[in-house]
Amino acid sequence: MKALVFNESLQILEVPIPQPLNDEVLIRVLYSSICNTDLEIIKGYMGFNGIPGHEFVGEVITTSSRYFGKKVVGEINCPCGNCYLCLTGRPTHCESRSTLGIFKRNGVFAEYIVLPESNLHVVPDNLSEEIAVFTEPLAAAIEIFEQIHIKPSQNVFIFGAGKLGLLIAQVFRLNGCVFNVFARSESTVKKAADMGVYARLISTLSNSDKAEVCIEATGDPSGINLALAHLHPRGKLVLKTTVANCEKIDLNQIVINEFEIIGSRCGLFEPALRLLKQKLVDPQQMIAKTFNFDQIRDAFEFAAKPGTLKVLIRHY
Amino acid sequence: MKALVFNESLQILEVPIPQPLNDEVLIRVLYSSICNTDLEIIKGYMGFNGIPGHEFVGEVITTSSRYFGKKVVGEINCPCGNCYLCLTGRPTHCESRSTLGIFKRNGVFAEYIVLPESNLHVVPDNLSEEIAVFTEPLAAAIEIFEQIHIKPSQNVFIFGAGKLGLLIAQVFRLNGCVFNVFARSESTVKKAADMGVYARLISTLSNSDKAEVCIEATGDPSGINLALAHLHPRGKLVLKTTVANCEKIDLNQIVINEFEIIGSRCGLFEPALRLLKQKLVDPQQMIAKTFNFDQIRDAFEFAAKPGTLKVLIRHY
Secondary structure, three states, X not given: OEEEEEEXXXXXXXXXXXXXXXXXXXXXXXXXXXXXXXXXXXXXXXHOOEOOOOEXXXXXXXXXXXXXXXXXXXXXXXXXXXXXXXXXXXXXXOXXXXXXXXXXXXXXXXXXXXXXXXXXXXXXXXXOHHHHOOHHHHHHHHHHHHHOOOOOOOEEEEEOOOHHHHHHHHHHHOOOOEEEEEEOOHHHHHHHHHOOOOEEEHHHOOOOOOEEEEEEOOOOOOHXXXXXXXXXXXXXXXXXXXXXXXXXXXXXXXXXXXXXXXXXXXXXXXXXXXXHHOOOOOHHHHEEEEEEHXXXXXXXXXXXXOOOOEEEEEOO | OEEEXXXXXXXXXXXXXXXXXXXXXXXXXXXXXXXXXXXXXXXXXXXXXXXXXXXXXXXXXXXXXXXXXXXXXXXXXXXXXXXXHHHOOOHHHOOOOEEOOOEOOOOOOXXXXXXXXXXXXXXXXXXXXXXXXXXXXXXXXXXXXXXXXXXXXXXXXXXXOOHHHHHHHHHHHOOOOXXXXXXXXXXXXXXXXHOOOOEEEHHHOOOOOOEEEEEEOOOOOOHHHHHHOOEXXXXXXXXOOOOOOEEXXXXXXXXXXXXXEEEOOOOOHHHHHHHHXXXXXXXXXXXXXXXXXXXXXXXXXXXXXXXXXXXXXXXX
16 A cells, blocks of 8 residues: 655655554545644654554444444554553553554554554544544544633633644633633734634733633743743643643742643544534634645645644545 | 841841731741741842741730730731632732732741731640641641642652651641652651651652652752652642742653643641641651740751751740
């Protein structure tokens, strides 16, 4: 099969079709999309070599699977099921996990992938492939609500109006709370407005502007200090940005203000599918461009331009 | 009256007796004690000039007070009562607060102080002055339990076996959880053992030693990275150390492991008085030495020696 392989550089290569083991099934990829993590991976993040990509919709090919012939999306972490973290309800943190296209497991920028059957979720009939491909990043946005209680009476600042920031904003809209999205550039503010999300320039923030909850999704390590400066005492800061970087933090202000900082990663697929199915979240306008698989290297180049929203890959 | 005044250097000076305003009462200080914050203040922390000190037991002198003649301890934050933070249950974070001996308010290393009557708590009859002086730091230890739910089935690592770490350990003992106290030096491990607290050397930690809850009370900014390295995914790290320093933090690990970091400062006095009254926490063995007020400069020098536990000042 054809696959995009990262090994110092990105190349489309002919590689063997993967063979499902044990509880795994073979899936033909229909659509995939490019995430910032993919863009980081090809800069060396996680030291990953192989086929990247983890956002996909596919069709189950394995005839013995209960999902045979069905259109599915798939959770990206493959846990062992037996360790302390798996047995205490934290399978996405399993120490011996592999992660689709990110860690110890080939990803979705290929004709076929294998995943454990238990990772799969059937795509509802009314969801197009282009929308279903947003299940994974939307689940990551919803994860915030699994982790902390956000009250409809609270005010929330979302820093970053990129792919993840805009999905997060769409989920916060459903909560009833007052939220402000802050972006660095005029063009991003305009892009958000086109999608019905009111965003403001970060530069319009004054020192006294503070929120009970801040979400850091700027993709920039300095975002944490910006967010802390606009958090009420005893407020909560959710960190979403993963970049392979350290940042200097004033620990004193965390103690004095009794701030709470919460890291947030992958989420559950079923709530995301429920919101997509009911069109309560509609990411249609977040699609910047769709490329055919043959042009996937161009798609990566396009996706890497600052301010680009979601880039989709059609695999057929 | 005589008072210890910090203004670039520490001096005992003759100053006017403070005059109570509005809701304040005059208190004669009986005992005080030296906290690490005091040691930081005389290095320039908080830019404080004036009379330091915030841990005390005193006797109310104002005849019109309902506490007249009573022995009291006092909460150290004096809030405005009217701002957003006061009205949303966060008076200790009031933006226009003063803090006894720390910020905009003279402290207890003097013959007399003034404090709002509403800050005071009567010392139970069976509590000695030497023990009651621990109310404020014990309240700060108990604050952890106001902030997060610690399950009796969890394992907890407490980093630091200094004054605060040992009080925290005594509170965790009451929870039923498994906790380990980690100290940097053999002498601190021995000192903790003398008090019935089993402590281990930090150097005995292996990479696989992890806890669901870590408490950082080392007094050293590098303690945060040590604690994060020994935290289970989705674990909670409570920061207690306040030193005027920044530290480089790997933000990526916080997101990937979905760590929660919680700053923790002052606590409520009533729970602390209840535990002291019932001798469920007994800080007697934490008293390193008691000085008379005339020797308070020597007391500061003694308290600054690494590993010194609580230094008390007798004011009469």
